[in-house]
Amino acid sequence: MSETGQFVRNAWYVAAWSKEVGRALLPRTLLGQNLVLYRKQDGTPVALTDRCPHKLAPLSRGELIGDLVQCGYHGMQYDGAGRCVHVPGQPPIPPAARVQSYPLVEKYNLLWIWMGDVALADPARILDITHYGRPGWGLVDGQYLHIRTNYLNLTDNLVDPAHTSYVHKRTIGNAGGADVPVELEHNDTRVSAFRWVEDSEPVPIMRTFGNFTGNVDRWQYYHLLLPTNSYVDFGAISAGGPRDEAGKDSGFRSFTFSLLTPETAASTHYFWLHLRNYAIGAAEVDADIARLYQLTFEEDRDILEAIQIEQDKTGVIEFVRLAIDRAPQRARMLIQRMIDSEHPAPKVSAG
Ligand code: FES
Ligand SMILES: [Fe+2]
Known part of the structure; x- marks a missing residue:
């Protein structure tokens, strides 16, 4: 069985205490997947797959530029929804240049993440x-x-x-x-x-x-x-x-x-x-x-x-x-x- 096949995915899980996630890139592995967590300037928490689709550099090794994550290898930039918004040295953005983002809800001083079917991510189920x-x-x-x-x-x-x-x-x-x-x-x-x-x-x-x-x-x-x-x-x-x-x-x-x-x-x-x-x-x-x-x-x-x-x-x-x-x-x-x-x-x- 693959590792991720061993977990219930359609559930809210605690990703972090609220206090752990701020204006720094926090790598964290959940349900066998490497994620990066941070907050936008307005405090909104973000969870993205921690892997740049270019050469697979972990995004957590990059840096935050405003609300964007900049890859630490060649500088591609991603927004909080995982869309690439900037590729250094070329205007077009390749369609595959995106990373998965995950719903997060802040409740009880905790950040709750949904890593299953997004259509089922009802915060009332927390x-x-x-x-x-x-x-x-x-x-x-x-x-x-x-x-x-x-x-x-x-x-x-x-x-x-x-x-x-x-x-x-x-x-x-x-x-x-x-x-x-x-x-x-x-x-x-x-x-x-x-x-x-x-x-x-x-x-x-x-x-x-x-x-x-x-x-x-x-x-x-x-x-x-x-x-x-x-x-x-x-x-x-x-x-x-x-x-x-x-x-x-x-x-x-x-x-x-x-x-x-x-x-x-x-x-x-x-x-x-x-x-x-x-x-x-x-x-x-x-x-x-x-x-x-x-x-x-x-x-x-x-x-x-x-x-x-x-x-x-x-x-x-x-x-x-x-x-x-x-x-x-x-x-x-x-x-x-x-x-x-x-x-x-x-x-x-x-x-
Ligand atoms: S690996 Fe991220 S921009 Fe090249
Ligand atoms: Fe015990």
Whole structure:
């Protein structure tokens, strides 16, 4: 299978944090394709194939002249739509002198890119982060890891609460309630693994920030929004309290979003942000959260990079299947179904 054939293309993926893209040419590989990102003078973000159609020089090695990208080899210039507007030394512009441009939308401090069928690029399909920007919710964002593993090893991991007690011993490992079985729900757009630990003592962070006087019912929901965005909804309410959304919002609650974009078949961009309804405005809590989750995701990174090396050696992803693999298996099946439904692959010119 070609590398790009391994990815769902008709989806919005995070290309970058907003802050990463400015008036410099930023090379970035997404879904196996080399792109160059920049902003026009009015701030509009642009994504182009990072390859000059003349001698294939990466455009990111050139420079920005106003809103135009000038190739660093012989100076051909391209606008933000990928049209060549200037060829040094000759007036006519060859018809093939153009590069592919990709739709970008800026939302949640992120730049979202669409690399599939342009006719389907509806911004309404961008992931909804319901609590983003709401009063009473604190945000930690701008976080990133580069992970040398196939994105499906990460989607496995993000609907797999069972690894937490082992991989995350030094970080979030005991917040879980490891002995309580995980339930699974899924439909065509999401896979969710979750558990409730009922009438139990609040874990330390809840004791510190949750204002609980007695026992709590606490939850963990691991949602994978297909193909590659996920969030963990973690929190507690007073034991026996209402479990609807408003009830949960009035308890102790946080959301950790992990937004994955395949870089190549063997590497993944991992963008993450965190929302919480406690300790709002407390800079030291922001810093603690940033540190804790960065360490936590580095623990995932370390094991998933080691797993990738073994997968490359053996050519398989597992020799034994366990009951805990139900959610990851379901996710892989649904993602493969999405990929299959896109065949024949949408027409994207070589740019
Ligand atoms: S390679 Fe870009 S102008 Fe020649
Ligand atoms: Fe993990």
